[in-house]
Amino acid sequence: MKQSQxxxxxxxxxxKDEVSLNAQLLIRGGFINKEMAGVYSILPLGLRVIDKISDxxxxxxxxxxxxxxxxxxxxxxxxxEKTNRWDDKIVDNWFKTTLKNGTExxxxxxxxxxxxxxxxxxxxxxxxxxIYVYDIRTVFxxxxxxxxxxxxxxxxxxxxxxxxxKNKEEHDVYYEKAKIAYxxxxxxxxxxxxxxxxxxxxxxxxxxxHEFQTISDSGxxxxxxxxxxxxxxxxxxxxxxxxxxxxxxKKNLIEKKAIEVGNIFSLSYKFSEPFHLKxxxxxxxEQFVYMGSYGLGISRLMGTITEINxxxxxxxxxxxxxxxxxxxxxxxxxxxxxKIYIALVKNSIEVLYDDREISAGEKFADSDLIGIPYRxxxxxxxxxxxxxxxxxxxxKESKIIKIEDITxxxx
RNA sequence: CGGAGUGUCGUAUACCGGUAGUACGUAUGGUUUGGGACCAUAUUGACUGGGUUCGAUUCCCAGCACUCCGACCA
Numbered sequence: 001m002k003q004s005q006x007x008x009x010x011x012x013x014x015x016k017d018e019v020s021l022n023a024q025l026l027i028r029g030g031f032i033n034k035e036m037a038g039v040y041s042i043l044p045l046g047l048r049v050i051d052k053i054s055d056x057x058x059x060x061x062x063x064x065x066x067x068x069x070x071x072x073x074x075x076x077x078x079x080x081e082k083t084n085r086w087d088d089k090i091v092d093n094w095f096k097t098t099l100k101n102g103t104e105x106x107x108x109x110x111x112x113x114x115x116x117x118x119x120x121x122x123x124x125x126x127x128x129x130x131i132y133v134y135d136i137r138t139v140f141x142x143x144x145x146x147x148x149x150x151x152x153x154x155x156x157x158x159x160x161x162x163x164x165x166k167n168k169e170e171h172d173v174y175y176e177k178a179k180i181a182y183x184x185x186x187x188x189x190x191x192x193x194x195x196x197x198x199x200x201x202x203x204x205x206x207x208x209x210h211e212f213q214t215i216s217d218s219g220x221x222x223x224x225x226x227x228x229x230x231x232x233x234x235x236x237x238x239x240x241x242x243x244x245x246x247x248x249x250k251k252n253l254i255e256k257k258a259i260e261v262g263n264i265f266s267l268s269y270k271f272s273e274p275f276h277l278k279x280x281x282x283x284x285x286e287q288f289v290y291m292g293s294y295g296l297g298i299s300r301l302m303g304t305i306t307e308i309n310x311x312x313x314x315x316x317x318x319x320x321x322x323x324x325x326x327x328x329x330x331x332x333x334x335x336x337x338x339k340i341y342i343a344l345v346k347n348s349i350e351v352l353y354d355d356r357e358i359s360a361g362e363k364f365a366d367s368d369l370i371g372i373p374y375r376x377x378x379x380x381x382x383x384x385x386x387x388x389x390x391x392x393x394x395x396k397e398s399k400i401i402k403i404e405d406i407t408x409x410x411x
Numbered sequence: 412c413g414g415a416g417u418g419u420c421g422u423a424u425a426c427c428g429g430u431a432g433u434a435c436g437u438a439u440g441g442u443u444u445g446g447g448a449c450c451a452u453a454u455u456g457a458c459u460g461g462g463u464u465c466g467a468u469u470c471c472c473a474g475c476a477c478u479c480c481g482a483c484c485a
């Protein structure tokens with residue numbers, strides 16, 4: 001797209017009411033806009049990043065057999081009363097509202113209950129199972145304290161997958177698949193080497209749950225990592241018994257702050273029982289469905305990626321999640337640049353074309369701040385030298401290449 | 412929710428119990444054209460309410476908002 005069509009502008013200064021790095025960079029670059037504490041609009045550039053992440057998540061979920069749907073934000077009280085999670089004393093981060101007639105409604109903070117309820121309409125036989133259904137949507141949590149920019153908001157974008165299996169054995173197979181899918185996601189979005197499968201509290205229905213924790217000083221959690229074994233333990237559950245259970249030794253562990261970017265849970269029958277979510281097995285006997293849930297914070301991931309990939313000039317997006325692949329800067333050479341822009345678009349390369357009539361310095365500064373992986377400069381100088389200048393955002397040196405070689409260079 | 416702090420043009424800041432200044436931005440004109448370029452002119456502001464005072468943006472109180480620390484965090 002042409003940058004002249006982009007209504008957002010970059011800012012030199014971060015707003016003084018934002019301390020966290022992810023929010024500072026994302027606001028300065030025009031990716032998000034703060035509406036209030038913990039609530040951010042996602043602007044065109046930010047939406048492209050969110051979509052990139054979502055697409056990778058979709059792809060990996062689909063590979064495990066997941067099917068996507070769209071749940072509702074508005075939720076009815078009765079469904080939540082079945083599991084005793086409507087009461088504000090039990091769940092203290094509800095946003096609630098009422099219909100004109102006084103009926104109370106909740107704004108969903110998660111979807112175990114409505115999803116279990118929904119499935120009672122579709123699950124009746126062992127032939128219907130397993131089902132892996134997921135949802136990428138905005139959820140609402142009335143956090144006592146929003147903090148850390150988009151890392152902990154009151155309204156945020158996430159993916160939740162719910163698995164409905166015939167029994168624990170079938171569930172366990174999927175659970176392992178989900179772990180791999182999550183690992184693939186973090187690898188693909190460039191957080192792989194900093195993200196660890198982390199053992200965490202399993203609650204009342206399983207021994208452990210698993211979190212995916214990305215090492216970062218801006219994180220809220222403390223984890224102990226065994227680099228050799230490539231796993232970690234959350235401080236909340238880390239004791240001698242647990243270490244023994246996991247075959248870990250204290251001396252091999254290093255303590256790190258980390259961001260919880262995802263978590264997966266075995267839910268067992270916790271939800272299928274109150275919703276009478278049952279099926280008939282081969283013998284015609286009724287069985288409860290065995291459930292699991294698999295969350296992933298998409299907007300939190302955008303923040304995490306920003307926290308980890310930046311330098312003094314701005315964001316350095318990993319290619320897989322960058323809003324565009326190429327930032328094409330025209331330094332008073334719009335005629336030539338326009339041709340290149342059209343050619344690149346024809347080759348299915350995502351280009352942000354800076355066609356604005358502003359100084360070169362400003363274009364460079366914007367480009368560094370926005371952080372698109374490849375910068376291509378079309379200038380009098382470059383054309384005299386036989387082409388365009390190309391530079392990767394994460395490298396210092398640029399080089400001149402021929403215009404016809406651009407697509408080769410990028411792919 | 413407990414504790415601490417901060418609210419001044421769109422953004423970042425300065426000064427001040429008595430006319431609110433600067434930079435960036437924005438607008439117009441001109442000069443520039445490879446690292447947020449320069450000149451001129453213009454433009455925009457004291458969170459809300461109450462109190463003290465001759466006079467409050469400044470001091471006091473309350474509310475609201477935001478930030479940080481803690482608690483919380485399927």
